[in-house]
Amino acid sequence: MDMAKMRRKAAKGGKKKCCRSRQRCKLCPVVLKRLEKAHAFELNDAALAKAWTKARIR
Numbered sequence: 802m803d804m805a806k807m808r809r810k811a812a813k814g815g816k817k818k819c820c821r822s823r824q825r826c827k828l829c830p831v832v833l834k835r836l837e838k839a840h841a842f843e844l845n846d847a848a849l850a851k852a853w854t855k856a857r858i859r
Contacts, residue, residue: 804846
């Protein structure tokens with residue numbers, strides 16, 4: 802997915818509940834909280850993509 806599209810979806814709040822899959826989904830509330838805590842939404846697209854990958858790891 803395009804990073805601009807992901808930023809818009811994340812700004813809306815993502816999903817309501819965690820799906821608890823092995824690798825967390827991109828809009829899981831846990832992932833969004835990790836990205837918010839790391840101030841990743843202020844980074845450029847390449848750095849955000851790397852941070853998103855890191856935040857999804859269980």
